[in-house]
Amino acid sequence: MKDLHTFAWYAARISPHLPKNVFKPVPSRLWGGLAYLLITVAGFITIGAFELSPFIYLGIAIVLGTSFAAMGFLGHEILHGTVVRTAWLRDLLGAIAFWPLTTGPKLWRKWHNLTHHVHTQHEENDPDAWPTFEKLAKSRFLRWVYKLPHSFRALASFVSLTVQFTLHSSRMFTLYIKEFNPKKRPTVWIEAILPWVTWIGLLFWFGPVKWFFAFLLPLLIANFIVMMYISTNHRLNPITEINDPLANSLTVTVPKWVDVLHFNFSYHTEHHLFPGMSSKYYPLVKEQIKRMWPERYHEMPLTQALKALWKTPRLYYNTAELIDPHRGNVYASLGHGLDPKEIKTIRKEVLPSKREIVKENSLIRDNKEGV
Structure with a gap:
């Protein structure tokens, strides 16, 4: 895929083919959130x-974990303004939805809405992008990690x-807290601290054993469910200088009933094209994308995407490839030759030393600065 376009370029061509009402907020989504909130409260009481x-207790913990994750998916939608538009109500409902995942609404909107969505898969500006090979020389931790065999790294990554x-x-809190207006920082701190006050208070009330089943285990389950989606959103796609959602994003497919429970969170390419649209309408967007650019669109079953993540490394090489420094194996990314049904190395590289990488990076930086 050589020619890239911005998400606005695609949106401008799809919008005329969509019903006008799809751009309005959908408050009825809150009924699903209320159901999950009641289930969560009932689980705590039980x-x-x-x-x-x-x-x-284990069965209840599983139900709580899936509810925590689903509330997070709804919170994501709420904080994009697709459920309610009134700012204070949006943030309040978003805070409640994200409470189990202990993420404040102002931090989320700064990190996710204003940074990740604007700079998706940009190697420097996207806080969710995975590192490039050039960063290997700058990080002692990365160098240690990538000395380990791929199979061990894949297992550790999934755990x-x-x-x-x-x-x-x-990490995003520590990264962005200083960028908030000093007058707003106390609110950001309060939004970060209050959920933990709640959950630590629950520990003293329930005791460690019941707290494990009521919060800690559900939090681990919720993390896993949420990250199953997030880890497949972009990690098989290339790094891109232009924020092209059809190049740098992946939609996964799950059974319809899962989409209902998870508020259509699987439609990720569609979300990056229309982040201000309720995910209720993403199937309509998908139809238009597949009609206009079927060769550009990336989708696969969630299970297949997870298998592809297991078999490929998470270090970018030449922006459109993935590399395993342990053996020098290079893999293609989506849109550049990666076949999720038959993943294999496309070549081996003789990798430069740390000193050579640092020297090359210095030359590149000097050229960019006009030295």
Whole structure:
């Protein structure tokens, strides 16, 4: 895919073919959120009030974890302004929805809406983009990680999905807190602290065993569900200088009932084209994309995307390729030859030393600065 276009370029061509009402907020989505909130409260009351078998607690924890994740999906939609438009109500409802995932609405909108969506898959400006090979020389941790065999790294990566969202959210807080207006920083701090006050308070009320089933295990389950989607959103796609959603984003497919439970979160390319549109209408957007640019559109079953993630490394090489420095194996990315049904290396590279990488980066930087 050589010629790239911005998301606005695609949106301008799709919009005339969509009903006018798809650009209006859909408050009825809140009924689903209310159902998940009631399920969550009922789960807390059941665990807190009754002495039950650990297996029953485990079943409740699974239900709570799936509810936490679904509330996060709805919170994502709310904070894009597609459910309600009134700013204070949007942030309040978004805060409630994201409460189990301990992410404040102002941080989320700064990190996700204003940065990730604007700079998707830009190697420097997208806070969610994975590192390039050039960054390997600058990070002792990355160099250590990529000395490990790929199979071990893949296993560790999938296990870490249970904590990745929570850890990345904390990292985004430390990254962006100084960029907020000083007058707004106390609010951002309060939004970050209050959820943890709630959950730590629950620990003292329930005790460690019940707290494990009521919050910690559900949080791990919710992280895993959320990150199953997020990890497939862009990590098989290339790094792009132009924010082209058809090049740098992937839509995954799941059973219809899962889409209903998860508020159509699987439609990710569509979301990057129309982030201000309710995901309720993304199937209509998908129809238009596949009609106009079927050769550009990337979609695959979620299970297939996860298998592709397992088999490929997470380090970019020449923007459109992925590389495993442990053996020098190079893999294609989506749109550049990656076949998710038959993943294989396209070549081996003799990798430069750390000193050579640093020297090359210095020359590139000097050229960009006009030295």
